[in-house]
Amino acid sequence: MKHNIDPKLDLVLERHTDVSPALVWKAWTKPEHVAQWFAPRPWTTAECEIDLRPGGQFKFVMRSPEGQLYPNIGCYLEVVPNERLVWTDALLPGYRPSPEPFFTGAVLLESDGKGGTNYTAIAIHRDEEGRKKHEAMGFHEGWGQVYDQMIEFTKKTKL
């Protein structure tokens, strides 16, 4: 998938890091790694399950500081190691249409030619209302914070 970003409907986070595409890929695709960084602190990860193939499950349960659980269940669409990970909550595992579709997520990794990564994360919404809602929920701060947590994690743990 090459994605043509529609600024009315999509939200985008772009970053550059000296961490390699292979390490970013690992951080994103192993449940024990994802659990370390995917919830924006002080939120935490209660549960993470990954079945890394098109049609497979991406389940993530976040715990708020008050202890409330927020489950998300999605389905992977494209799995291209070290390059492209696409999933959606519009489908459940096995591609079954879901009761509460909100967005499709894409993480695109490109080598910068010097060992690092040009990193693009995209949230693809159904309509302008969905994009605005996600923005108001704090998309830029939230996705920016967990990106920072992810980079910190890859450096600290030497994946």
Place this chain on the structure above:
Amino acid sequence: MKHNIDPKLDLVLERHTDVSPALVWKAWTKPEHVAQWFAPRPWTTAECEIDLRPGGQFKFVMRSPEGQLYPNIGCYLEVVPNERLVWTDALLPGYRPSPEPFFTGAVLLESDGKGGTNYTAIAIHRDEEGRKKHEAMGFHEGWGQVYDQMIEFTKKTKL
């Protein structure tokens, strides 16, 4: 994708034909072929567009005998030549969540070892209500009829 059929949520059409998987695949994936058989007569095809790759468009506009147009726009999910074609109307092309999700469709082709095909078509719904609605719309008659039209077409035109 291996699909575990859920009889409460899924509808299934199973057939055997002496037409080869390769010919059935052609009939399903070239817009000029699809246009010849995909609308149950006396309905006709007003338009068909196919971008045959995961994330690509499957657009089909049917014309009723009274001349009314019924557009369907979906997105391919899995494209495995001569074996497996999966698409959904829960996503628009580029995996954007759609305004009116109804079902995911899967066509599975298996060689019968004698040149023919064991053919399975599955409609995967969100909930029991969706499955019942599709059944009441005439799933078995409709998908059965267009299957027959497809086989007739492949034999008549020697793809």
